[in-house]
Amino acid sequence: MNMKQDPGHEIDPTQRPPQMQRIGLIGYGAIGRAVHELLLIHATGTATVAGILIPPSASIEPAAQNESLVVTDRLETLLAADIDIVVECAGHSAVDAYAVDVLRAGLDLVLVSIGALADAEREQRLRHEATAAGRQMLLPSGAIGGIDWIGAARSAGLSEVLYRSRKSPLAWSGTDAEQLVDLASLTSAAIFFRGTAREAAIRFPRNANVAATVALAGLGLDATQVELIADPATRHNVHEIEADSAGGSMSARIKGMPDPGNPKTSLMTAHSVLRTILHRRTAMVI
Ligand SMILES: NC(=O)C1=CN([C@@H]2O[C@H](COP(=O)(O)OP(=O)(O)OC[C@H]3O[C@@H](n4cnc5c(N)ncnc54)[C@H](O)[C@@H]3O)[C@@H](O)[C@H]2O)C=CC1
Ligand SMILES: O=C([O-])CC(=O)C(=O)O
Secondary structure, rough: OOOOOHHHHHHHHHHHOOEEEEEEOOOHHHHHHHHHHHHHHHOOOOOOEEEEEOOOOOOOOOOOOOOOEEOOHHHHHHHOOOOOEEEOOHHHHHHHHHHHHHHOOOOEEOOOHHHHHHHHHHHHHHHHHHHHHOEEEEEOOOOOOOOHHHHHHHHHOOOOEEEEEEEEOOOOOOOHHHHHHHHHHOOOEEEEEEEHHHHHHHHOOOOOOHHHHHHHHHOOOOOEEEEEEEEOOOOEEEEEEEEEEEEEEEEEEEEEOOEOOOOEEEEHHHHHHHHHHHOOOOOOOO
């Protein structure tokens, strides 16, 4: 075959099944690893993890190893693995470090650390870069549901949205919650934060991405109210939405199982990322 090949790309794209997506993961913690495992089960022949970006001097044992899987601490090396789409699941600082370059490289970006967009300047910059590159930032619903209703209610006179997150004290450990409540001695549920989605997402970057998701879908980061609760009686990550619009109201409660590797994170988050990835290639999107 007379095909000019970029020396950085070992794979001939014309030889792939048409729907095959080559995924670059940024971050390989609870979500990154789970997404890899789910793709191995649910996306054989349609999507594959081709590269994983980890922090310098970190090491991982990938869920599956094949000779073409690239594990690197350099974005350039990741992108040279013939990546079609990048999935960020590493944290707000990784969004700062890599998101612009991913979009400038002409790739769509699945952004899991959605709370990073609570920084207005960062949000504007990323929207601008995506538009300039003709690419999209895809924000999975993550640990929450009902985002479709909230998005639809925007044009139906959405007037009020409250998001409430209830997790075990363990899930709030190592966060600013420790300054607001004595997590270790709690005997009943404590609402330790009330404020806007913007404040919540900025102050609790590892626990309030959903607050930003609900806000970005609906009333925005400053008009969406948030309550954060530490509850010694729960083993779940409970997410509630109460919303009012001229088109009707919504009351939703999700009792999420925490990820065994990270109690701050709900198991469903990785499944939602899988769904986002698979939707890019399906004939019918629901
Ligand atoms: N949208 C949503 O519904 C949810 C979003 N999240 C967010 O997703 C992100 C990932 O969550 P988890 O996997 O549970 O966290 P985790 O702490 O288990 O894993 C994060 C991984 O990213 C790696 N990492 C950090 N900075 C990096 C960098 N610059 N380059 C490469 N790797 C880097 C860390 O070493 C770690 O292995 C967090 O920001 C979390 O807050 C979590 C749950 C729900
Ligand atoms: O996974 C969850 O339960 C929600 C979460 O951590 C977040 O919103 O950042």
